[in-house]
Amino acid sequence: MSRSFVVGIRIFLITLLLVTCVYELGDFKLAKNGCDAEQRLKGPFEMDSQQVVKTIRLNHLTAPSSLPLNLTRQNDIRYSNNQYEYGWKFFHFYSQQFFSEHRHGFFIEAGALDGEFLSNTLWLEQHLGWKGLLIEADPINFKYLVWKRRKAWLSNTCISEKEYPKEAVFEMLQERSETFAVPWLYRANSRRTDTFFIKVEGDFLDFSAVSYSIVQCFPLASYLLALNVSSVDYLSLDVQGNEWDIIKNIPWDRISIRVMAVEHYHHNAKTLREGKGLDEEFVDYMKNINYTLVDHDDDANYIFVLKDDVIATRTITSYKDRNTMVNNSLIEVENYSRKI
Structure with a gap:
């Protein structure tokens, strides 16, 4: 067998492999790097x-449920006074x-x-018919999310802080004992191991069992392209430390977002308490990309x-000035619980 014949066979097989990958992936650039698409999602893409x-x-979207909502917290007395703290009342008010x-x-x-505890979007879905x-990155949380039967798309992934997909390792907290009355507060503190949050002293770490998960x-x-959506009315970001980096990599020439609800801590804070003050640098950045702090x-x-x-032109009552609502906050919570 001549050397030229062997070289010809090799070229033929390589070409056949590339053609197969192009057919499967629909992208010649990706095909050159291999056929394993899921493997490629770990790096620049x-x-x-x-x-x-x-x-x-x-692989990463669960369709909205056609079944009735499966909500439970309004029947659990343990949550009646605590469920709507931790930012929920602030965001719900606006x-x-x-x-x-x-x-x-x-x-x-x-x-x-x-999808229920501390949800910033449940009211919009239930009472205004929003989609x-x-x-939700935490796989345990996600199982409960599916069980709630929300009328929204679901994804057991996380938002990348880069311009490309990547994998991340999550540290997940779970109640180790019946120390506190609200065990879901543990699950709300799941966080990536490569953010500043992992170095910050947490409120629940000493009382928690810790596990880890690799999340895409x-x-x-990319999510919006997958859903054929380019305009978002309300974006709620509470991902324990990467919120600003996520915002920095939004292509504003292609996406419109009207309102953003963001949990953001100072990245140079040594404790969560230190990180809660107004970050003027963050506010200035948002101003530069055409957003007004309400x-x-x-x-x-x-x-x-x-x-x-148009929302920016309205006369908006400040959350801090809503004296009647503050004085009757428990009544408000109870009324909301009855509605859902």
Whole structure:
């Protein structure tokens, strides 16, 4: 067998492999790097790649449920006084002001937990008929999220802080004993091991059992391409430390977001308490990308509105000035619980 014949066979096989990969992946650049698409998602991979979008659609999205909602917390007395703290009342107050007359909007909530406890989007879905996407990285939380039967798309992934998909390791906290009355607060503190949060002293770490999970992350734009959505009415970001980096990599020439609810801590903080103050550098950045700060509370929660949006022209009551609502906060919680 001549050497030229062997070389010819090798060229033929390589060409056949590439053709097969191009057929499967729909992208010659990806084919040159191998056929294992899931393996390629671990490294640099353009956010608008056809294969990224296809992979999200086929492997990382759960369709909205057609069954009745399966909510349980309003019947659990342990949650009656605590469930709506930790930023929920702050964000819910502004959701009511911004969107009470806006039906059938679209939301994204990253850090969705079980879809009920501390949910910033459940009210929009239930009472205004909104659709959306709920992203939850913790696999245990996600099982509960599916069980709640929300009318939104679900994804057991995380939002990448880069312009490409990548994998991340999550540290997940779980109640080790019946020390506290609200065990879901443990699950709300799941966090990535490569963020500043992992170095910050947590409130629950000494009382928690810790486990780890590898999670696939995608750029925010990739999810929207997979859902054929370019306009978002409400984005809720509570991912324990990567919120600002996620915002930095949103392609604003292709995506419109009207309102952003963001939990953001100072990255140079040594404790969570130190990190809760107003971060003027973060606010200036948001201003430079055309967002106006509406309010900031004492728990590192921010509300931003797109500067040119009609919401920004309204007279908005400040959360801090809502004396009647504060004085009757327990009544408000009880009334809301009855509704859901």
